[in-house]
Amino acid sequence: MNKEEEREDILKDLFNRMPREEVPADFRQEVMQQIYAESVRIKKRNERFGLLSVIAASLLILALAAASIIYLGLPEIEWTSLPSIPFYLYIGALALLLLLGDYKLRESYKKKHSRL
Amino acid sequence: MRPFNRMELYTDTYYIKRIQEGDTTAYTCILDKYSRQIYSLAFKVVRNKEDAEELAQDVFLKVFKHLNGFKGDSSFSTWIYRIAYNTVISYTRKKKQEWLAIDEAMIANVAEEEAANALGQTDSDRQMELLDKALAQLPPGERAMILFFYTEGKSIDEIASITALSVSNVKTKLHRIRKKLFVLMKETERIGYE
Numbered sequence: 001m002n003k004e005e006e007r008e009d010i011l012k013d014l015f016n017r018m019p020r021e022e023v024p025a026d027f028r029q030e031v032m033q034q035i036y037a038e039s040v041r042i043k044k045r046n047e048r049f050g051l052l053s054v055i056a057a058s059l060l061i062l063a064l065a066a067a068s069i070i071y072l073g074l075p076e077i078e079w080t081s082l083p084s085i086p087f088y089l090y091i092g093a094l095a096l097l098l099l100l101g102d103y104k105l106r107e108s109y110k111k112k113h114s115r116l
Numbered sequence: 117m118r119p120f121n122r123m124e125l126y127t128d129t130y131y132i133k134r135i136q137e138g139d140t141t142a143y144t145c146i147l148d149k150y151s152r153q154i155y156s157l158a159f160k161v162v163r164n165k166e167d168a169e170e171l172a173q174d175v176f177l178k179v180f181k182h183l184n185g186f187k188g189d190s191s192f193s194t195w196i197y198r199i200a201y202n203t204v205i206s207y208t209r210k211k212k213q214e215w216l217a218i219d220e221a222m223i224a225n226v227a228e229e230e231a232a233n234a235l236g237q238t239d240s241d242r243q244m245e246l247l248d249k250a251l252a253q254l255p256p257g258e259r260a261m262i263l264f265f266y267t268e269g270k271s272i273d274e275i276a277s278i279t280a281l282s283v284s285n286v287k288t289k290l291h292r293i294r295k296k297l298f299v300l301m302k303e304t305e306r307i308g309y310e
Contacts, residue, residue: 011294015266
């Protein structure tokens with residue numbers, strides 16, 4: 001063993017023998033109390049942020065609607081004959097069918113994963 | 117909730133995922149795994165039990181707050197040590213403690229072999245005592261670096277990642293810190309005999 005290695009080994013050995021301090025007995029409990037408090041604070045902040053986002057989005061939609069009514073005027077709807085009613089019914093039925101399929105698939109996914 | 121898989125039980129990634137999914141209790145596992153290491157590191161750097169406890173608590177709170185920011189670019193262990201290092205160093209800067217400035221020429225001129233040989237002849241308990249005294253005289257950043265290397269067994273790359281220094285800079289610094297430790301230990305030994 002050369003001098004460099006020998007010298008490093010002295011330090012390595014000394015550091016290895018250096019005792020690691022014990023954590024105070026109530027450390028875990030105190031930290032977890034702070035963590036739970038922080039967790040609640042984050043949840044509340046996220047809820048507030050979500051609520052504010054919904055309010056902001058709603059106000060934006062209302063403002064856009066008001067602006068479009070003011071500048072474009074209300075469209076005139078004519079209730080004349082609607083020859084394409086069967087087509088709309090077909091699209092509506094298809095949408096309901098897809099919604100039902102999505103619901104069933106989600107249900108089976110949840111069941112499968114809750115069993116694991 | 118998905119039950120524990122034995123293979124996943126001890127991986128940090130698993131616990132992080134659970135915490136991110138809202139299972140705050142899983143944080144106890146992270147705490148149990150790292151609290152002693154972080155507390156011990158803080159204590160060895162600030163050398164005060166109360167301050168070390170407060171700093172360790174601060175580190176774990178910061179880790180929890182920023183857990184969503186952990187992208188897995190480095191290991192979780194390196195990431196947590198980076199937070200600990202920054203917290204402890206920032207605290208010592210605020211404290212504005214003064215550290216022993218060792219003359220560069222003194223480090224350069226010291227005969228390393230002589231210092232090592234002299235230490236080799238000292239009994240091991242005395243060596244431990246000398247190392248403790250020498251460590252106390254190092255600036256906190258240097259103390260943390262040498263502890264990462266020897267006590268925590270971190271590689272040069274990991275230390276570079278923790279301290280945000282380049283790999284070559286870490287190598288140079290570690291070499292100088294080791295040399296400094298030998299000088300300080302030798303000086304303490306010499307003063308002790310005079």
